[in-house]
Amino acid sequence: MQSNTIIIGAGITGLSSAYYLEKSGDKGLITILESSPNAGGKIATTYEDGFVVEHAPDSFITTKPYLLDLIRDLGLTREIIHPANSKFFILKNSELMSVPSGLTFMVPTDKDAFMQSPMFSEEGKLRALNEENIPAKILADDEDESFGEFVERRFGKEMLDNYAEPLFAGIYSTPSYELSMRAAFPQFLAMEQKYGSLTRAISEKQKESEENKKNEANKNLQRSPFVSLKGGMQTLTDALLKQLEKTTIITDCKVTSVEKLGDIYRISCGDKTYDASRVIITLPAHAAAEILCEISNDLVEELATFSSNSSRILTLAYRKEDCELPGATGYVIARGEDTMLSASTWSSKKWNHRAPETHHLVRCFFSKPEVMKLSKDELVMIAAEELSKLIPIAGNPVKSWLNSYPNLLPQYKVGHLQKLDRVRTLLEEFPGIQLLGAYYDGIGMPDCVKQAKGIA
Ligand SMILES: Cc1cc2nc3c(=O)[nH]c(=O)nc-3n(C[C@H](O)[C@H](O)[C@H](O)COP(=O)(O)OP(=O)(O)OC[C@H]3O[C@@H](n4cnc5c(N)ncnc54)[C@H](O)[C@@H]3O)c2cc1C
Incomplete structure (x- = not known):
């Protein structure tokens, strides 16, 4: 198959790259290759019994206007919601303390x-x-x-x-x-x-x-610079998918290598190959390194130096009669506290439209290495116990959802920009290959959209 642009990865970076390429009037074919069965990447929302459960991102910052601009372009402005509450706590000396005004x-x-x-x-x-x-x-x-x-x-x-x-x-x-x-x-x-x-x-x-x-x-x-979408962040990727008119999206297609053959690049997904003059790679650094072995060992080695961390998000639903959440969006934890959780967001206090009137929705974040292998039941027990020490909780959670992100949180360590410079220099030898994504030039969704718009 011959295609002018191949985008690898159908997260927000890949989808918005295709969107802006289409808008720029690009006449070539655009194909997105995505390893999982669905597009959207980390952006996903589960709708269940009146609960709106975000898998990973639940909001975005508006001081970087790129995602807000895209949302306006997609006709989703009326979907934007502002936090119902902006107060949050710091857990310090085993107590929830209000941040001084x-x-x-x-x-x-x-x-x-x-x-x-x-x-x-x-x-x-x-x-x-x-x-x-x-x-x-x-x-x-x-x-x-x-x-x-x-x-x-x-x-x-x-x-x-x-x-x-x-x-x-x-x-x-x-x-x-x-x-x-x-x-x-x-x-x-x-x-x-x-x-x-x-x-x-x-x-x-x-x-x-x-x-x-x-x-x-x-x-x-x-107002708070953070906003969300009434129906959850997946509203955004669903709307983007609907707008893509010229782009072919091939799911269940894990790219295994990219090779340079004269002026074109050959992308392999198992036994299938796709040829393109331009390849936009929107994978995490380690996944990008894996598929670039045929292109440049130096590039692979440089990409391998970008480190990442793991995270798991456990979302719990409590009956309101069993759980009395204070009027705040949740808490983060001061250094030195003896906890397994690293933060908790009280979604039904932070946003309207996240849970039925009768229930609360609480997100619990885990990032310590020792919790990465624990079962969902074990995590529910740990989270319920830690929460019950801080807020009045009389009963068990009635529902729970777990999402895990192994090595999928990019870390911006000292010297990050110098690393990017070296990657950009190495890429000069391979015109037509572009690297984008959260590890590259900005960690949040607005940064990903900015990068996508930049390449178009
Ligand atoms: C727990 C968590 C919470 C977050 N919260 C926020 C937030 O509140 N606000 C915010 O702005 N940002 C947040 N972020 C960051 C935000 O999610 C990312 O910046 C953004 O979603 C990255 O999009 P992406 O398209 O670059 O990558 P991804 O969404 O990771 O997409 C990459 C895609 O590539 C696919 N893929 C991987 N390997 C291959 C392969 N070999 N071949 C083909 N396809 C492949 C993957 O399946 C995936 O669909 C959060 C991230 C995490 C993990």
Whole structure:
């Protein structure tokens, strides 16, 4: 079969690549090869007895506008929902503690509330409040710094352990002292460079936002930057699939190799082959490395250095009469707490339309290596026991769903951008091959859509 563009992987990156290629007026054939029986990749939603259960992503950030733009293009604007609640807890000293009001990134903008918080010692609070007096560090162009070093340097160790690590490093599933500032949080480095301190940067931004607040048209800007879709995130991939008019999607087709034959590439899926002049690979780094052995050993070796972590999400349904959830979206866990869970999101408190009126829906995140082999029943027991120590729970969960992501959470370690540069240099020898995805140039769905739009 002859095809102009082959996209490998039908997750959001692959589907939106096809969508933007079609929109760009690309005249060639577009084929997506997907190993699993369904398109959508990590984006999937189960609808069962009135519950809307997200398998992996449950929301996206709107400050990076690419996914929001796509949602508008797809006519899904009316599906967008905002969080019903924005309060969340930190588990510290085995207690759920409210985050002091006004804590913006790591900057305590409401000093009185911050000074009263039991989350930090007196010394830890004074250290964080002194951030604006800490001189800015100028990084050389090729220098990186870990998130742990950055937060400790600017705000002190307590801010890192009790707040910044569980909240921010958790998103990247990377230990703080290994997480790259340049790749994961360039905006914090930019604030430090421009304003000398994050405290001053936030203060300036608040002044601008005060101006905006005066303008009625801007009142939506005051909302949480995270949104979701009423019917769950799969609404997005279903809508994308419907819009693809020229693209052929072949499922149950695991790509095993890509070879270069003169000006074209031959893609093998078992005993079937497909030829194309352009190949867009949207697989996780280790899976991309596996299929590129015939192309370049150097590329394979470089891709193998991108590490990833594993995660399991257990979603539990409780009858409301058995479980009294506080009015919050859930909790993350401070460093040093003795728990098997790494976070919990109370979906039915965070979003409307997630559970029947009579029930609560609770997501429990596991990332410790020792839980990766446990059975679903064992995980249900662990999660139910840990939750019952924190919130009034009288009965067992009435339903549960488990989704596992072995080595599927990319880690952005210090030096990530230099690795990307080396990969890009190696790819120059293979015009027509493009690598995209969450390990590459941004971890969330909006970043994936941005990359897809970029190549079209
Ligand atoms: C637990 C979890 C929670 C998350 N929460 C959020 C969130 O709330 N918000 C957010 O913005 N992001 C979130 N993310 C990140 C988000 O899910 C990803 O950025 C995004 O879904 C990645 O899409 P993708 O298309 O690049 O990869 P994938 O969705 O992984 O798609 C890759 C596809 O390639 C296929 N494939 C693999 N190997 C082969 C092969 N050899 N041949 C053919 N096909 C193959 C796979 O089956 C898959 O369908 C979360 C991720 C996880 C794991």
